[in-house]
Amino acid sequence: MATKLLLTFAICRLIVTVGLTLDPTELLLLGVDAQLSVDPTDVKAASLDFGLLTGAQPPLAVMHPASSQDVAQLVKAAYGSNFGFTVSARGHGHSINGQAQTANGVVVQMSGSIGGSGVASGRKPPYPRVWPQERFVDVWGGELWIDVLRSTLQHGLAPKSWTDYLYLSVGGTLSNAGISGQAFNHGPQISNVHELDVVTGKGELLTCSEEQNSEMFHAVLGGLGQFGIITRARISLEPAPQRVRWIRVLYSNFSTFTRDQEYLISLHEQPASQKFDYVEGFVIVDEGLINNWRSSFFSPHNPVKISSLEPNGGVLYCLEIAKNYHESTASTIDQEVESLLKKLNFIPASVFTTDMPYVDFLDRVHKAELKLRSKGLWEVPHPWLNLFVPKSKIADFDKGVFKGILGNKTSGPILIYPMNKNKWDHRSSAVTPDEDVFYLVALLRSALDNGEETHSLEYLTNQNRQILRFCDEAGITVKQYLPHYTTHQEWVDHFRNKWDRFYRLKMEFDPRHILASGQQIFTPTN
Ligand code: FAD
Secondary structure (H helix, E strand, C coil), X not given: CHHHHHXXXXXXXXXXXXXXXXXXXXXXXXXXXXXXXXXXXXXXXXXXXXXXXXXXXXXXXXXXXXXXXXXXXXXXXHHHCCCCCEEEEECCCCCCCCCCCCCCEEEEXXXXXXXXCCCCCCCCCCCCEEECCCCEEEEECCCEHHHXXXXXXXXXXXECCCCCCCCCEHHHHHCCCCCCCCHHHHCCHHHCEEEEEEEECCCCEEEEEXXXXXXXXXXXXXXXXXXXXXXXXXXXXXXXXXXXXXXXXXXCCHHHHHHHHHHHHHHHHCCHHHCXXXXXXXXXXXXXXXXXXXXXHHCCCCCCXXXXXXXXXXXXXXXXXXXXXXXXXXXXHHHHHHXXXXXXXXXXXXXXXXXXXXXXXXXXXXXXXXHHHHCCCCCCCCCCEEEEEEHHHHHHHHHHHHHHHCCCCCCXXXXXXXXXXXXXXXXXXXXXXXXXXXXXXEECCCCCCCCCXXXXXXXXXXXXXXXXXXXXXXXCCCEECCCCCCCHHHHHXXXXXXXXXXXXXXXXXXXXXXXXXXXXXXXXXX
């Protein structure tokens, strides 16, 4: 009863705030067991994201759901009400441009509400639930990937496709794609899902898969939260490796670097022993970066003098590869790695190898996070730009951006790695370039207020604009990953031949544009 009163209070406040009327007794009928909070701490947390670019966008209230039904009842109330408030799911709030925020409604705080990392509740579903025979796991939509990993490892299993960082929610990454160095082989995370439970913008709870409500299933994957709130995902698993041989090699020649990367991802159909399990890479445009937060394993044991490597045009490229193994096959790992490395053309003296438990490898960015946090460098603005660049234009991109626009200061890691388009399901809502192979280029920069112009938010934001303009003028048809646009036409151009279906399904599943309005694709209707 107390929670119902709290809910009534919060929604009444919401009504007063938006200046509309609703009979509060209607709300008592909602029967939501979740906490709808207007506590300033909750509201503040939900008003910010990792990007810290948009300024605080306080929601009117924050819901901590105890079940899918809570989410459904809230969305149903929004859909059926005369005044129309919005509802945005928030996973771990690691978006850059306010995508999980809403100033005109309720944020549903999915992560930390239920599940491995969350609070217990009388109606807590039994998640994560691992099905060892079938090799999949059912997880709550707000579950963090680190907790998914911990629970599946208890059964000797693990998901196949990852992001570089595991403190992201399942619903958040599945709304985008979820990519890392395994994507060339297994596809993005959205290619490794069997089934979803989704609350539509009408407040209906639907189960969807390839076989059931398949249009909804494909639309939600990569759907930027537009069609429904994912409350459960059934994720494909494989036997978990125990250890990882993690290798970095350097190149001074871009075309040699990309040729090797493309060769390695072309091995995706080969038996496991004849390919790497992870292929990524990054660009080094200044010496400082060799010791940056992602490349800590170059130092202190392997100090590198870039000047001794004669970078071409001041830029070096680092191929990052990894091979998973089980302790029982440890005797063959050296040989397998050796025979793969023999086919590559990196700078001979530049091989840096380390070996570690699988979990430590997957959780590597978290270590860097802790270091940055301790120096006060984590909660700073992040004007990140993530682009998919078609293979045919990646050399033009190198010339114009890495060796041109960036100068010799980058303010953060720049990842670059190719993926195979045939590992992406064309029916999903995710958008990629029209070529069999395309690259992720991720400019993961942090803005600092340290008086240096090249570190400032304004400088980096302008540089991002310059990069997009350059691509446009040079005919490099990039697609933004984790896209951010503010006009209708930009969104139509982004989705191109997927737009008509995207629009039609939006009208079907969220006709009042209640959901994920922070993406700025559709304007909520009152
Ligand atoms: P949020 O920011 O909370 O939400 C993102 C969007 O998804 C919002 O529109 C929100 O409304 C919607 N949403 C959230 N939960 C749900 C749900 N349950 N159902 C429906 N919609 C929902 N991405 C990669 O692919 N690979 C990487 O290696 C990678 N590394 C990263 C490292 C860091 C340090 C950071 C900050 C981000 C990284 N990302 C990476 C990007 C990340 O995948 C996206 O920002 C993702 O959206 C973050 O998940 P989240 O749970 O924080 O989502």
